[in-house]
Amino acid sequence: MLERARTKPWPASVRFVHSTAEALAENGVDGPFDGILAAYLLRNLDDPDAQLRRFHDLLRPGGVLALHEYSVADSPRARLSWHAVCWGIIVPLGRMTTGETALYRHLWRSVNTFDGIGRLRDRVRTAGFDAVHSETMTGWQNGVVHTVLGTRS
Numbered sequence: 170m171l172e173r174a175r176t177k178p179w180p181a182s183v184r185f186v187h188s189t190a191e192a193l194a195e196n197g198v199d200g201p202f203d204g205i206l207a208a209y210l211l212r213n214l215d216d217p218d219a220q221l222r223r224f225h226d227l228l229r230p231g232g233v234l235a236l237h238e239y240s241v242a243d244s245p246r247a248r249l250s251w252h253a254v255c256w257g258i259i260v261p262l263g264r265m266t267t268g269e270t271a272l273y274r275h276l277w278r279s280v281n282t283f284d285g286i287g288r289l290r291d292r293v294r295t296a297g298f299d300a301v302h303s304e305t306m307t308g309w310q311n312g313v314v315h316t317v318l319g320t321r322s
């Protein structure tokens with residue numbers, strides 16, 4: 170790690186841009202990038218397919234997209250885990266700490282109505298990515314939270 174740092178220093182600067190994902194180009198973000206990570210984003214967008222195409226265009230050839238997202242529709246066990254964690258922990262804890270539940274109930278509902286993992290991988294393929302595959306987490310998130318990876322050729 171240290172050797173790598175000596176021979177391949179980090180870029181000289183990092184730029185932060187405040188923008189919606191849809192308006193990156195209008196805000197001067199044009200790439201090309203080696204990789205894009207979008208965590209818990211896609212489920213919240215009006216047009217996820219258009220966003221996946223934008224991500225594709227922002228990557229250099231060989232660049233990788235990593236989408237981290239809840240997806241439970243394909244698995245009864247995952248749906249049950251999500252229901253139990255939401256109503257047993259997330260919603261009650263949210264109510265206890267913030268006094269409201271609307272945000273946490275939205276989270277529960279938006280995950281329930283989002284793509285199954287197969288559909289999500291298909292979307293990524295349809296947006297032009299190759300070598301599309303997904304991995305899941307350990308513990309209670311197993312089968313509930315996934316990372317879909319795809320490469321721009």
Ligand SMILES: C[S@@+](CC[C@H](N)C(=O)[O-])C[C@H]1O[C@@H](n2cnc3c(N)ncnc32)[C@H](O)[C@@H]1O
Binds near residue numbers: 189209210214
């Ligand atoms: C569940 S949070 C995840 C935040 C962060 N990515 C993380 O993993 O901790 C979802 C985030 O997506 C943002 N978001 C929703 N719609 C968006 C959009 N169209 N463009 C960019 N961000 C958006 C929300 O503001 C919120 O911060």
